[in-house]
Amino acid sequence: MQSELTLNTDANAQNTRALKDLIIVGGGTAGWMTAAALSRCLPQGLRIRLVESDQISTIGVGEATIPSIRAFNQLLNLDEDEFIRQTQATFKLGIEFVNWGKPGDSYIHGFGQIGRDQVVAKFYQYWLKMYQAGKAPDLEAFSINTVAPRHAKFMRPPKDMPNSPLSDISYAFHFDAGLYARYLRGIAERQGVLRTEGRIVEVQTNAQNGHITALRMESDDLISADFFIDCSGLSGLLIEKTLQTGYEDWSHYLPADSAIAVPCTSSETLLPYTRSTAHQAGWQWRIPLQHRTGNGHVFCSKFMSADEAQAILMRNLDGEALAEPRLIRFTTGKRKRAWNKNCVAIGLSGGFMEPLESTSIHMIQTAIMRLLSLFPDRGFSQVDIDTYNAQNDEEYQRIRDFLIMHYKLNQHPDSAFWRYCREMEVPKEVQHRIDLYRSHGRIFRLGEELFAEASWLQVMHGQGLRANGYHPLVDQRSEEDIAYFLSQVEKTIQKCVDVMPTHAEFIAATCAAE
Ligand code: FAD
Known part of the structure; x- marks a missing residue:
């Protein structure tokens, strides 16, 4: 420059x-x-x-952030522990989606990778084969970023254990x-x-x-x-x-247009993830910080009044409200x-x-x-301006499509809002991804889009979409061999999580705010 x-x-x-x-x-x-x-x-x-x-x-x-925020903080040369203390931050390993596919469901979209990809095929293709045969547990068992949250565990990835699942830990922050x-x-x-x-x-x-x-x-x-x-x-x-x-x-693709936000007191267990819980006409976020929990109810005003949305939010807080609820209107x-x-x-x-x-x-x-x-x-220069705008538009569209996928793939039985989302026409790229996955379990990352195959997989599978096939090269290995491979990955991750500290213990030992 x-x-x-x-x-x-x-x-x-x-x-x-x-x-x-x-x-x-x-x-x-x-x-x-x-x-x-x-x-x-x-x-x-x-x-x-x-x-x-x-x-x-x-x-x-x-x-709530995603792991790229760490690169930004590094650009500013921030000391991570100091940043956490200053902002009352906690760590985030992913997002739990509760009641999203249908009432009673829960899945975690964890950051980072799932299993270990092989030269011949991605890990999830081996899992798909066994899962379809009823011989493998659900996807969540194969990523440290989805197993650790279920036990409220967290640690930073150690630098000297490159082959351990611990080195796969991918994290962001709530601040x-x-x-x-x-x-x-x-x-x-x-x-x-x-x-x-x-x-x-x-x-x-x-x-x-x-x-x-x-x-x-x-x-x-x-x-x-x-x-x-x-x-x-x-x-x-x-x-x-x-x-x-x-x-x-x-x-028309992302119809929620309002949110009500309110902080509440922290609950006993400090969770290392954001929780998103679907309600009748939207969803509620829960973001645990060191000094409080952030909450909000995103909803669609065509299907629910602000009063109703507020009542639902207040009923579902797991702490005492610390301020008056605040209404925010937006247009996606x-x-x-x-x-x-x-x-x-x-x-x-x-x-x-x-x-x-x-x-x-x-x-x-x-x-x-x-x-x-x-x-x-x-x-x-117009060429620079046009390039900036083209890159910006591409990024927006890819992320929009990822969000639409959550809504489109729902099986809520008796809600007008969710029925609208299920039946709405989606961009052709979204339908293409659904069709590709459903037919053979195929997922392709487009260009430099933010969300990798593992993210699309976790959301499509978590929302209830089931693949009817898997990559044929997986058949080069015997079923026993694949079963052993999967069980080793699962066991190793579980052993690692067993020795991890809890999220609260980790923060108390390294970066608790005063
Ligand atoms: P603002 O925070 O609104 O700041 C606007 C600034 O402009 C203020 O300083 C104001 O004083 C100034 N200003 C405006 N008009 C004037 C004027 N006339 N004169 C002088 N100053 C003026 N993002 C995430 O990444 N994770 C999340 O979990 C998340 N949750 C969200 C939940 C909701 C409901 C919403 C609405 C947004 C959420 N976001 C989230 C988005 C995130 O809040 C914003 O991207 C972020 O806060 C940036 O906001 P901003 O700085 O653009 O605007």
Whole structure:
């Protein structure tokens, strides 16, 4: 990256000058993650300012992550134990889906791998053959990330045991979003980010090319910059209210449009996973932190009133409520262009898909990395902007399809909401995946999509979809040989879990908050 940034817009090519000022609007998770990463990775000489208003609160939810967050924390050079203490975090090995396939069901979508893939075929193909013959237990027995959660056990993967299932442990965190933003703010400010507190009341644009030029504050101050990152949350202050970029509404695929959130006191056993429990017209999340448990009920207002949704949530808390329940409305979908003119939308301003697989913070992170790799250091180039938007769209669509899969594959007998989801027309890629798996147990990861075969498998199988075949190369090994192989994997994982500490013990010994 060169040390001086120049601004050369396609629309106004003669206007080449150093890119001096960048403004991030919003101080939620997206704003402070962006500020901390850009101030660490971009050359000095670029002034980064973050504007946030104490009068406009952050969304206040968003506490479950996936393992990629660790790479982001490493980019910032965070000490993991310190980060955990500062944010009251716990560890997360996966998500338990309760009542999702049908009432009474439970499965865990664990991070990481399942069994050990062989040269000839993936592990799950051997399992499929035996499972179909009624000679293997359910999938959950073959991943340390699904067995350990059932015993509330956790440890970090040891570095010196490469052949043990312990080295396969893949983890993320649950953390307090407000504390995470505060922690990152400290880092960003130490790296030179300037913070301006105040409400933006007007966004000014250039009459010729439509670029954003300045923000007028309630105090009447005018703050100008060359480049703007919109982290203003669901309102999309710059990307939508100002640039009118447009929104692709996906609520026909993901119809939930509301959530009620409430924290409660912690329960006795500290679980190392998020729990998602299906209800009549949506589902409830449970996110255990060190100092409290985060809860929320995501629901579809066409099928359930907010009062009913709140009553269900409050009935199903496993601790004492610590605040008044809060209603949040949203529309699933994404901005038609995440990067429009001299503005990039990151976080909720760019779009929202419900938190079923904890992908939003991950998408903030990938947006930041994408922006860094396409940063307009030689001015705004349409090819860079188009590439950014194409990559963003691809990522959104693949994750959307994964979420749709959960809903589409349900067998709830008597709920209008779940019937709608079961009968809705899905994108052709989703139907293709269902057909491929059902016929021969085939799963293919598309391009650089986030979710690997193991994730698709756990969800499709967990939701009750059954494969009618398996990879023919599996038949090269005798049934006895495969049975022995599976039982060895199962036993080794169980032995490893037996010696692991509980999640609570691990935290108490390494990274308990004061
Ligand atoms: P916000 O937190 O809303 O921040 C917006 C900021 O903009 C605030 O600082 C505000 O002051 C500022 N602002 C707005 N307007 C103005 C103005 N006029 N002047 C000055 N400042 C202004 N993600 C996950 O990864 N995992 C989860 O488990 C998860 N759960 C979720 C559950 C629900 C119900 C919802 C809705 C979202 C969830 N998310 C989750 C998403 C996650 O919460 C967000 O991605 C994340 O918090 C980022 O939000 P944000 O920073 O974009 O917006």
